[in-house]
Amino acid sequence: MSGRLYCVGVGPGDPELMTVKAVRILSEVDVIAYPHSDRGGAEAVAFRIAIAACREIENKERIPVHVPMTRDRAAVEESLRETAGRIRDALEDGRSVAYITLGDPMIYSTYFSLGRTLKEWGHETEYVPGVPSFCAASARLGIPLVAGNESLSILPAQGGIPKARENENLVLMKAGSKMKELKACDELMDREVAAVSNCGMEGEAAYYGVDAIPDDAGYFTTVIVRRR
Amino acid sequence: MSGRLYCVGVGPGDPELMTVKAVRILSEVDVIAYPHSDRGGAEAVAFRIAIAACREIENKERIPVHVPMTRDRAAVEESLRETAGRIRDALEDGRSVAYITLGDPMIYSTYFSLGRTLKEWGHETEYVPGVPSFCAASARLGIPLVAGNESLSILPAQGGIPKARENENLVLMKAGSKMKELKACDELMDREVAAVSNCGMEGEAAYYGVDAIPDDAGYFTTVIVRRR
Numbered sequence: 001m002s003g004r005l006y007c008v009g010v011g012p013g014d015p016e017l018m019t020v021k022a023v024r025i026l027s028e029v030d031v032i033a034y035p036h037s038d039r040g041g042a043e044a045v046a047f048r049i050a051i052a053a054c055r056e057i058e059n060k061e062r063i064p065v066h067v068p069m070t071r072d073r074a075a076v077e078e079s080l081r082e083t084a085g086r087i088r089d090a091l092e093d094g095r096s097v098a099y100i101t102l103g104d105p106m107i108y109s110t111y112f113s114l115g116r117t118l119k120e121w122g123h124e125t126e127y128v129p130g131v132p133s134f135c136a137a138s139a140r141l142g143i144p145l146v147a148g149n150e151s152l153s154i155l156p157a158q159g160g161i162p163k164a165r166e167n168e169n170l171v172l173m174k175a176g177s178k179m180k181e182l183k184a185c186d187e188l189m190d191r192e193v194a195a196v197s198n199c200g201m202e203g204e205a206a207y208y209g210v211d212a213i214p215d216d217a218g219y220f221t222t223v224i225v226r227r228r
Numbered sequence: 229m230s231g232r233l234y235c236v237g238v239g240p241g242d243p244e245l246m247t248v249k250a251v252r253i254l255s256e257v258d259v260i261a262y263p264h265s266d267r268g269g270a271e272a273v274a275f276r277i278a279i280a281a282c283r284e285i286e287n288k289e290r291i292p293v294h295v296p297m298t299r300d301r302a303a304v305e306e307s308l309r310e311t312a313g314r315i316r317d318a319l320e321d322g323r324s325v326a327y328i329t330l331g332d333p334m335i336y337s338t339y340f341s342l343g344r345t346l347k348e349w350g351h352e353t354e355y356v357p358g359v360p361s362f363c364a365a366s367a368r369l370g371i372p373l374v375a376g377n378e379s380l381s382i383l384p385a386q387g388g389i390p391k392a393r394e395n396e397n398l399v400l401m402k403a404g405s406k407m408k409e410l411k412a413c414d415e416l417m418d419r420e421v422a423a424v425s426n427c428g429m430e431g432e433a434a435y436y437g438v439d440a441i442p443d444d445a446g447y448f449t450t451v452i453v454r455r456r
Contacts, residue, residue, distance in 0.1 A: 011247070012357070019359060020251060020281065021244035053248065104359070106366035106373040107380070127367035129240070129359045131247060131332070138334040139355035145334040149387060152335070153396075155379040165390060168381075 003030065003096040005087070005123050007111045009104045009130020013045070013200030015052035017131050025128055026054045030095035033087055035110045036064035045201070046102045063087060065099070067110060084117040091123055104130045108156070108173065134171040137196040137222040141206055145169060145224065157223070161187040169226045176221040183210055192226040231258065231324040233315070233351050235339045237332040237358020241273070241428030243280035245359050253356055254282045258323035261315055263338045264292035273429070274330045291315060293327070295338060312345040319351055332358045336384070336401065362399040365424040365450040369434055373397060373452065385451070389415040397454045404449040411438055420454040 006025050011017035026032065034047045051057055065083045068075055090097050101109045105127045115125045134154060138145045146152035150167045157175035164170060164187060175182055176197065182188070193210040197203065197218045207213040213223070234253050239245040254260065262275045279285055293311045296303055318325050329337045333355045343353045362382060366373045374380035378395045385403035392398060392415060403410055404425065410416070421438040425431065425446045435441045441451070 009363075014249070016249035016252070017247045017357060019239070019245045019247055021242070023248060024244070104363045104373075106363060106371075108374060108376075109372070112372055112375050125370065127370065129245060129363040129367045131357045131359055132363065135237075135332045135334060135357040135360065139357040142353065142355065143334075144337070144340055145332075146336060146382060147340050148336075149384055151381055151383040151387070151390075153379055153381040154374060156377055159377060159379070162379075162393060 001094055002123065003091045003094050004126065005091055005096070005118065006098040006126050006128055007105045007109070007115060008098045008100050008128040010046050010049045010053070010100050010102060011131040012103055012133040012136035013049060013198070014136070015049050017136065017200065018049065018053045019128070019130065022128050022130060023054050025098055026050055026100070027056050028096070029060070029098040031061045031063060031090045031097040032057050033063040033065055033097055033099040035067055035101065037067050037069060046100045049102070050100050061090070061095070063090070063097070065114070080113055080117060084114055084121070087114070087118060088121055088123060102133070104132045107132050107154070133199060134173070134222050134224070136199045138224060140196050140199055140204070141194045141208070141224065143192070143194055143224055143226065145171065157182060161185045163187065167227065169224070172223040172225070174219060174221070175223045176216070176218040179213060179217050179221065180215045182223065183213065183215070188225060190228065192228050193223065195221055195223040197221040229322055230351065231319045231322050232354065233319055233324070233346065234326040234354050234356055235333040235337070235343060236326045236328050236356040238274050238277045238281070238328050238330060239359040240331055240361040240364035241277060241426070242364070243277050245364065245428065246277065246281045247356070247358065250356050250358060251282050253326055254278055254328070255284050256324070257288070257326040259289045259291060259318045259325040260285050261291040261293055261325055261327040263295055263329065265295045265297060274328045277330070278328050289318070289323070291318070291325070293342070308341055308345060312342055312349070315342070315346060316349055316351060330361070332360045335360050335382070361427060362401070362450050362452070364427045366452060368424050368427050369422045369436070369452065371420070371422055371452055371454065373399065385410060389413045391415065395455065397452070400451040400453070402447060402449070403451045404444070404446040407441060407445050407449065408443045410451065411441065411443070416453060418456065420456050421451065423449055423451040425449040
């Protein structure tokens with residue numbers, strides 16, 4: 001019988017913010033697959049969180065998933081099929097596999113292409129949701145994301161800031177490298193702005209007010225923008 | 229010394245989707261405060277989730293927080309101050325208090341006014357983030373919320389559906405009572421639409437395609453709308 005396949009969100013950084021289910025699944029599976037790049041970043045972080053919450057995974061079989069940092073589509077495709085092949089082999093050997101991902105598996109995750117390929121090959125993924133980074137940032141700042149009749153938009157920072165709708169709050173993800181440009185945006189004028197870098201991780205810092213955020217705030221910076 | 233005050237997200241419904249930290253805090257505190265209304269709904273649900281994950285709370289002191297179903301602002305304000313007073317008394321007696329809320333404390337939570345009042349009285353809240361319902365709905369459906377350069381907007385269903393921006397996906401919260409109107413919206417044409425009712429709870433049901441969603445899908449229905 002084929003093994004079970006999971007994609008498990010490990011939450012925003014603090015290992016204690018993993019769900020009870022995530023810890024159980026990681027302790028039960030045979031194989032841990034995890035994103036890994038030469039540049040470190042989000043990839044190494046997901047594994048560090050998981051191992052801190054669930055020591056048993058240290059002794060499990062691992063499949064590091066290399067995410068090539070290139071725009072060469074053929075190279076990306078080849079790498080993807082090679083990794084998917086390794087996961088399929090484990091599953092068809094009857095071993096269960098959990099792919100771990102930072103935050104929640106459905107929000108800007110590295111798993112989508114892999115999951116689609118494995119589905120085409122007959123292996124369905126069970127997704128285990130996690131706490132997204134913006135929820136942890138908001139909790140750290142003590143500033144609500146959305147209340148009453150408001151709406152909330154989550155945006156990748158590299159796209160800039162759109163004109164906000166009425167009663168719309170914004171979350172800008174991975175804003176660090178774009179901070180200087182973001183701070184110059186008219187849309188931030190007269191709004192309540194706050195940010196957290198490295199939330200729940202080493203080097204955590206919180207900033208209240210747009211001028212308080214340093215231009216070099218770092219990759220894992222989440223910015224919250226609210227109507228006053 | 230004054231006791232500690234927490235607002236703890238218990239996640240979307242499945243008690244196993246509570247975080248390790250949420251379970252620990254609930255087992256440690258002296259008093260559990262929880263939203264409670266005569267109509268049941270979200271209020272009774274948060275307590276049921278918490279007690280399923282953490283049996284000890286059965287024997288703890290409880291402060292049920294009545295949320296009056298009225299537009300009479302004076303009545304709401306009076307009820308709020310009465311509840312805040314009970315929580316303050318416990319804190320000033322040196323007891324720790326955790327207020328529990330469905331999903332994540334920063335997303336459409338019942339705690340904001342209470343937390344603001346307690347802050348004015350000198351009691352800061354520590355927020356413990358939780359898995360939002362839309363993450364669980366997306367995991368259940370196997371449909372990503374947001375990827376690549378897309379953005380995601382979370383909207384209360386009663387406001388209708390705004391014209392979507394380029395690359396924007398939508399989540400409509402608590403859509404059940406508005407389903408008939410929503411299904412008639414032009415913005416849903418030519419989009420990928422799916423929904424979950426009572427995700428992780430009794431009576432869970434998943435629907436793929438706008439026509440599959442029943443008009444009376446129930447209060448706890450989350451709709452996901454994606455560009456194809």
